[in-house]
Amino acid sequence: MNLRLVHARPIRTHERVRWDDLMRAHHYLGFKGLPGESLRYVAEFEGEWLALLGWGSSAFKFGARDRWIGWTPEQQWKRLRFVTNNQRFLILPGCRVPNLASRVLSLNLKRLSQDWQEFHGHPVLLAETFVDQSRFAGVCYRAGGWVPLGQSRGFGRNAGQYFHHGQSKTIFVYPLVKNAQSLLSSAFLPPELQKGGCALLDLNSARLDGEAGLLEVLAQVKDPRKRRGIRHDQVSILAVATCACLSGARSFAAIAQWAANLSQPLLERLGCRWNFNRGKRLPPSEPTLRRTLQSIDADEVDNRIGAWLADQSKGEAVAVDGKTLRGSRSTDGKAVHLMSALLHEEGIVVSQKAVCGKSNEITAMKPLLEPLELTGKIVTADAMHAQSDHARYIVEEKKADYLFTVKANQPGLLEDIQSLDDADFFPCASGEV
Numbered sequence: 448m449n450l451r452l453v454h455a456r457p458i459r460t461h462e463r464v465r466w467d468d469l470m471r472a473h474h475y476l477g478f479k480g481l482p483g484e485s486l487r488y489v490a491e492f493e494g495e496w497l498a499l500l501g502w503g504s505s506a507f508k509f510g511a512r513d514r515w516i517g518w519t520p521e522q523q524w525k526r527l528r529f530v531t532n533n534q535r536f537l538i539l540p541g542c543r544v545p546n547l548a549s550r551v552l553s554l555n556l557k558r559l560s561q562d563w564q565e566f567h568g569h570p571v572l573l574a575e576t577f578v579d580q581s582r583f584a585g586v587c588y589r590a591g592g593w594v595p596l597g598q599s600r601g602f603g604r605n606a607g608q609y610f611h612h613g614q615s616k617t618i619f620v621y622p623l624v625k626n627a628q629s630l631l632s633s634a635f636l637p638p639e640l641q642k643g644g645c646a647l648l649d650l651n652s653a654r655l656d657g658e659a660g661l662l663e664v665l666a667q668v669k670d671p672r673k674r675r676g677i678r679h680d681q682v683s684i685l686a687v688a689t690c691a692c693l694s695g696a697r698s699f700a701a702i703a704q705w706a707a708n709l710s711q712p713l714l715e716r717l718g719c720r721w722n723f724n725r726g727k728r729l730p731p732s733e734p735t736l737r738r739t740l741q742s743i744d745a746d747e748v749d750n751r752i753g754a755w756l757a758d759q760s761k762g763e764a765v766a767v768d769g770k771t772l773r774g775s776r777s778t779d780g781k782a783v784h785l786m787s788a789l790l791h792e793e794g795i796v797v798s799q800k801a802v803c804g805k806s807n808e809i810t811a812m813k814p815l816l817e818p819l820e821l822t823g824k825i826v827t828a829d830a831m832h833a834q835s836d837h838a839r840y841i842v843e844e845k846k847a848d849y850l851f852t853v854k855a856n857q858p859g860l861l862e863d864i865q866s867l868d869d870a871d872f873f874p875c876a877s878g879e880v
Contacts, residue, residue, distance in 0.1 A: 448492060448544050455490040455500070455554040457562055463487065470499055474537045475582065481534055484567045486559075490551040497542045498551045501535035502559070504528075505575055509618060511596040512575060517632040521710045526631055528569065529640060531559070533576035548587035556591070560623045568642060572627040577616040585617060593619035634713055641695055647795050648693045653759050655686070655716060662686055662718060664755045671742050679731045683718035684739045687731060689752055690717065699737045706730035750818045753788075753797040757819050762792030765821065767828040769808045786811045788819065791827070812837050821847040830854035 458466050466487050470478040481487070483504030490498040505527055506512070513523055538548055560570040577599060578585040589595070598615045624630070630637050638646035654660045662682055670681040691705040707730055709717070714728040722729045731739070757765070769786040786808050788798040798819055802811045812832055826841050826849045833851040841849045853861050 448547075450544070450546060450550045453490055453492045453497065453547070453550055453554070455488050455498075455551055455558070457566070458487045458489050462489070466499055469496075469539065470501065470535055470537055473540060474535055476535070478535065484528065484531075484563075485534075486562060486566060488555050490554065497539060497544075497547065499535065499537045499539065500533065500551070500555050502531045502574075503534045505530035505532045505573075506577075506618075509596075509599065512618060512620060515594075515596055515620065516573070516628055519632075519710065519712075522632065525708070526636070526640075529571055529631060530573045530575060531563065531571045533574060536576075549590050552587050552591055556621060556623065569640065570623075572622065572624050572630055572640075574621045574623060576619050578619060579614060579616050581614075585619060588619045588621075591621070593621045595619050634710075634716075635690075635694070638694075646694045647793065648756070648759065650690055650693060653693075655690075659755075659758065661689060661752075661755055664751050665689070665748075668743060668748055668751060671744075672739070679720055679735055679739075680718055681739060681743075683720070684731045684736060685743070685748065686717045687719070688736055688740060699733050699740070702736055703731070703733035706736075749799060753799070754818045754820065756795055757790065757797040757821075760790045760793060760795075760797075762790050763823070764791035764825045764827055765789070765797070765816075765819070766791055767812065767815065767826060767832060769802065769811075784808075786815055788815050808832070809834065809837075813840055816841070816845060819845075821845040823847065825850055828852070830856055833857050833860065 466489065467478060478501075481501050481503035485501065485503040488500040488502070489496055490500070507527070508523065513520075516523075518526065536548070536552070538551075556574065559574065560572070563569065563571045576588065576593070578588065585593075585595075596618045598617055600615065622628070630640065633651045635650040637651060638649050656662050665682045665685045668681070668685065672681065687706045687709075688702050691702040694705060696702045696705050709719075709730060711728055714730055719728045719730050721727070765788050767786070767788050769784060771782050771784045784802050786800045786802050787796045789796045798815050800811045800815045802808055808831055812828075812834075816826070821841070822845070824847045826845075826847055828837070828849070828851050830852045833853050833856075838849055838851070841847050853864055855861060
């Protein structure tokens with residue numbers, strides 16, 4: 448048998464009964480079902496079934512695994528869905544071929560996370576399995592690069608209750624992505640693990656505290672509230688709201704829900720208040736978030752957060768563009784026209800100004816870029832902004848470079864550019880000036 452012609456795939460709906468019957472008949476543990484989110488696989492050669500694999504929910508807790516990942520008990524509870532357990536692996540009778548188990552397991556692992564995303568709406572980052580060493584040596588797992596973490600204590604879990612069955616097993620884990628440990632143990636849930644991929648920024652790499660951090664930036668926003676009855680510091684409310692929105696929250700209720708899921712260390716990091724009666728830190732509630740966000744100077748907050756976001760960017764380019772909001776109306780009855788500066792790489796708006804009409808985009812250019820630190824960056828804009836004043840402002844005052852589109856609205860400049868010879872811009876040889 449040519450092992451290169453073997454392939455593994457999830458079973459089809461009409462194949463489930465056959466899969467379950469074969470597993471029940473030939474696996475030494477029998478088979479009743481796969482717990483939680485699960486996938487059933489079959490490996491075949493020229494249409495013939497060779498092996499079956501079943502993946503289900505991971506072990507609720509296992510000390511060696513949890514220490515290896517480095518997550519907290521709270522993170523483990525919330526992120527266990529990103530770990531899956533190889534509940535069953537069966538080479539069917541009559542299919543004893545050297546290296547078949549290793550080949551099948553390797554093929555399955557290559558597609559497991561992507562299949563999990565397709566079937567369950569999220570990826571899995573880590574695979575685990577328990578091997579009964581009294582029956583098997585776990586050769587295919589060791590050969591495949593799985594990491595042995597030690598022996599279990601011989602306990603099982605059923606209906607939320609633990610019982611001692613006395614069968615100690617070796618646990619193996621296999622990272623399905625290179626940075627599985629850091630993703631599972633990171634302070635904030637990484638964007639790639641969030642449903643819908645709606646996060647704008649990885650908060651784990653953002654500067655939240657310290658000099659020029661988010662908290663320091665938000666501390667400069669004036670607090671319009673009366674001092675009497677204040678429980679939550681405005682900085683912590685704005686920090687929670689900002690981080691929630693960057694994580695994909697799009698309403699007051701979503702922001703409050705995101706905040707309610709924060710761990711105690713993160714609540715402390717964002718400056719949330721300590722409740723002595725309950726003995727822990729509490730996030731701001733939805734009414735508190737709503738009242739505070741509706742009372743602050745939105746333009747000031749927008750400018751400060753935009754400048755902070757621009758500072759977090761690793762990209763080198765900022766795009767300037769204007770758009771009319773469909774269906775919107777300003778006080779004069781005209782559609783609202785916004786001019787925005789956004790980061791090329793992340794697609795995040797870092798500055799925004801409302802303009803009365805499209806022609807006013809020219810005068811709005813400088814106020815739009817004023818709060819941003821652009822030293823060493825490139826500003827791109829369409830033909831409307833191909834103005835000498837804009838170019839001079841970007842180079843001399845913002846210490847940046849520019850890339851403007853030139854069209855027929857600047858006929859002289861366009862003609863000059865078209866008359867240039869490409870050879871005039873050919874890169875110099877090494878050492879030449």
